[in-house]
Amino acid sequence: xxxxxxxxxxxxxxxxxxxxxxxxxxxxxxxxxxxxxxxxxxxxxxxxxxxxxxxxxxxxxxxxxxxxxxxxxxxxxxxxxxxxxxxxxxxxxxxxxxxxxxxxxxxxxxxxxxxxxxxxxxxxxxxxxxxxxxxxxxxxxxxxxxxxxxxxxxxxxxxxxxxxxxxxxxxxxxxxxxxxxxxxxxxxxxxxxxxxxxxxxxxxxxxxxxxxxxxxxxxxxxxxxxxxxxxxxxxxxxxxxxxxxxxxxxxxxxxxxxxxxxxxxxxxxxxxxxxxxxxxxxxxxxxxxxxxxxxxxxxxxxxxxxxxxxxxxxxxxxxxxxxxxxxxxxxxxxxxxxxxxxxxxxxxxxxxxxxxxxxxxxxxxxxxxxxxxxxxxxxxxxxxxxxxxxxxxxxxxxxxxxxxxxxxxxxxxxxxxxxxxxxxxxxxxxxxxxxxxxxxxxxxxxxxxxxxxxxxxxxxxxxxxxxxxxxxxxxxxxxxxxxxxxxxxxxxxxxxxxxxxxxxxxxxxxxxxxxxxxxxxxxxxxxxxxxxxxxxxxxxxxxxxxxxxxxxxxxxx
Amino acid sequence: xxxxxxxxxxxxxxxxxxxxxxxxxxxxxxxxxxxxxxxxxxxxxxxxxxxxxxxxxxxxxxxxxxxxxxxxxxxxxxxxxxxxxxxxxxxxxxxxxxxxxxxxxxxxxxx
Numbered sequence: 317x318x319x320x321x322x323x324x325x326x327x328x329x330x331x332x333x334x335x336x337x338x339x340x341x342x343x344x345x346x347x348x349x350x351x352x353x354x355x356x357x358x359x360x361x362x363x364x365x366x367x368x369x370x371x372x373x374x375x376x377x378x379x380x381x382x383x384x385x386x387x388x389x390x391x392x393x394x395x396x397x398x399x400x401x402x403x404x405x406x407x408x409x410x411x412x413x414x415x416x417x418x419x420x421x422x423x424x425x426x427x428x429x430x431x432x433x434x435x436x437x438x439x440x441x442x443x444x445x446x447x448x449x450x451x452x453x454x455x456x457x458x459x460x461x462x463x464x465x466x467x468x469x470x471x472x473x474x475x476x477x478x479x480x481x482x483x484x485x486x487x488x489x490x491x492x493x494x495x496x497x498x499x500x501x502x503x504x505x506x507x508x509x510x511x512x513x514x515x516x517x518x519x520x521x522x523x524x525x526x527x528x529x530x531x532x533x534x535x536x537x538x539x540x541x542x543x544x545x546x547x548x549x550x551x552x553x554x555x556x557x558x559x560x561x562x563x564x565x566x567x568x569x570x571x572x573x574x575x576x577x578x579x580x581x582x583x584x585x586x587x588x589x590x591x592x593x594x595x596x597x598x599x600x601x602x603x604x605x606x607x608x609x610x611x612x613x614x615x616x617x618x619x620x621x622x623x624x625x626x627x628x629x630x631x632x633x634x635x636x637x638x639x640x641x642x643x644x645x646x647x648x649x650x651x652x653x654x655x656x657x658x659x660x661x662x663x664x665x666x667x668x669x670x671x672x673x674x675x676x677x678x679x680x681x682x683x684x685x686x687x688x689x690x691x692x693x694x695x696x697x698x699x700x701x702x703x704x705x706x707x708x709x710x711x712x713x714x715x716x717x718x719x720x721x722x723x724x725x726x727x728x729x730x731x732x733x734x735x736x737x738x739x740x741x742x743x744x745x746x747x748x749x750x751x752x753x754x755x756x757x758x759x760x761x762x763x764x765x766x767x768x769x770x771x772x773x774x775x776x777x778x779x780x781x782x783x784x785x786x787x788x789x790x791x792x793x794x795x796x797x798x799x800x801x802x803x804x805x806x807x808x809x810x811x812x813x814x815x816x817x818x819x820x821x822x823x824x825x826x827x828x829x830x831x832x833x834x835x836x837x838x839x840x841x842x843x844x845x846x847x848x849x850x851x852x853x854x855x856x857x858x859x860x861x862x863x864x865x866x867x868x869x870x871x872x873x
Numbered sequence: 874x875x876x877x878x879x880x881x882x883x884x885x886x887x888x889x890x891x892x893x894x895x896x897x898x899x900x901x902x903x904x905x906x907x908x909x910x911x912x913x914x915x916x917x918x919x920x921x922x923x924x925x926x927x928x929x930x931x932x933x934x935x936x937x938x939x940x941x942x943x944x945x946x947x948x949x950x951x952x953x954x955x956x957x958x959x960x961x962x963x964x965x966x967x968x969x970x971x972x973x974x975x976x977x978x979x980x981x982x983x984x
Contacts, residue, residue: 402930402941406920406945412949413912413948413952415956416909416912416952416955419955419959420909538936540935541936544936566931566937566942567930567931568924568927568930569923573924582924583921590913590916613960613963617960624949624952851886852883855888855889858889858898859894860885862898862901863894864972865974865978
């Protein structure tokens with residue numbers, strides 16, 4: 317088909333696939349070498365899940381940035397800023413401000429009361445089995461959506477960066493990413509994964525810094541002229557509609573200001589972003605890789621500096637792509653908005669810089685997916701196998717063995733899920749994960765840390781209520797079915813692209829506005845209708861959470 | 874009283890009821906709750922203004938720098954400032970009190 321030929325021809329114009337693959341292969345070889353050197357060998361459960369809590373706050377902070385700055389953050393936000401200007405920028409602010417919730421309310425108290433998993437904290441003063449099962453469900457659901465997003469990103473990137481656009485070749489790359497990721501996890505456990513994330517974070521931030529300075533230098537280090545450049549390039553677009561909106565790049569509303577529904581949808585998304593971060597299981601797991609709450613605090617401090625700094629850089633990268641690459645080339649490229657940052661790299665530094673950015677983008681996916689896999693496998697082995705299935709009576713060896721088998725299974729799910737989801741929008745899948753995390757996890761985390769009266773029934777109602785309501789609302793939202801058909805292709809922008817199938821009744825793309833308050837309400841209602849209260853456990857949890865008592869001992873033994 | 878990890882639930886309850894611990898708890902909550910309320914309000918003010926007052930947010934202050942952009946960068950500034958202030962407060966004001974209570978639980982022995 318001519319369409320496919322066109323795409324291939326278009327792809328071939330940018331950079332050298334061989335160089336891109338070579339740089340990525342070097343990254344994999346070097347990091348695998350490091351993982352084997354620092355972290356190979358037999359592990360205790362603590363070493364496998366949390367690297368024995370032996371990282372420093374600074375190291376962990378860099379690793380958190382590496383974990384959090386996913387493909388959606390880097391490619392998605394840069395692309396959104398390039399095409400929608402101000403509205404793209406709004407996204408990154410939600411992702412950053414969210415870290416204050418983690419810093420002030422969650423990180424230190426979680427570190428003080430848990431050892432391996434999120435469920436450790438949530439089940440602390442409640443009935444173990446039902447709560448662990450509920451938390452495991454929501455941890456696995458959130459991680460699954462996040463995982464799909466990353467794998468879908470890998471598939472989408474391939475066509476642009478490696479010059480392969482065939483179905484089989486994309487699937488092959490997804491499989492390679494999955495296999496390498498499982499290797500990191502099996503060989504290195506949390507320690508190996510953390511080092512991969514640290515290396516990746518440094519490379520990513522460094523590359524973003526170089527690109528930003530380069531773009532700014534082209535505009536005499538005047539940010540106002542850079543904006544003008546983006547407006548001018550957009551105004552010269554061959555697409556009359558894009559050109560007419562050029563001035564709007566600098567004002568809010570290009571994406572979310574269309575009508576009342578899109579406006580309310582944005583409020584819903586903002587709520588999910590700002591409350592979701594502190595409920596992401598793979599982020600919370602990272603707080604256990606440091607020895608004390610002081611180091612957890614330091615981790616978040618570092619993470620905030622790095623993540624905030626990075627989002628400031630994406631502002632210049634996004635507008636730089638708008639100005640120097642232009643919306644027409646971005647829209648024509650395979651991968652569309654996600655291609656903005658790589659195309660800018662090509663525009664600035666030719667094949668070499670594109671190769672470096674491509675390699676880092678893949679490394680990003682690899683590192684994030686590895687983190688998700690560790691967290692999910694810890695949930696399987698520690699919460700479900702050890703605490704629920706074996707009622708705490710099992711050996712370390714057995715537990716770690718289960719965790720490794722779980723990592724293999726999750727790797728397989730990620731590979732097949734990624735192959736299935738590769739045409740899906742990355743940003744949507746990530747927003748989904750945030751919405752589920754903010755609904756199912758955060759209310760229970762806050763209640764169990766701060767509300768004396770909270771009990772098992774409240775936790776179960778809140779977790780299951782938040783989980784089910786967010787997923788059901790998404791299923792009946794325009795995201796899944798019923799978006800109007802594109803006049804050119806005749807396909808709907810929903811997950812189900814056939815415009816004749818339409819079963820949506822929930823008007824918003826993001827469920828947060830309904831499901832988050834609902835989960836808080838259910839948590840309250842469940843608690844006040846149940847008499848359960850364990851004064852001893854409550855005292856123990858509160859004293860430990862604020863003083864850090866017992867943490868060091870738990871680690872040494 | 875013996876050293877951890879055999880601290881009894883009675884010991885924890887006694888500490889929880891003590892005046893020092895209640896002061897610590899109050900100190901912590903009266904810092905983090907108002908701060909959280911502030912940054913959430915400030916963030917949603919920004920989101921709502923962007924959504925419902927795009928003309929105002931699109932007003933150019935100088936060159937192509939709009940009020941919305943300054944507001945947005947203001948979110949970065951407040952996030953950084955809150956992080957800095959909290960860390961300083963926690964390191965200087967909160968930690969010494971929390972550590973003292975933790976030590977007392979271990980039977981007064983210094984670590």
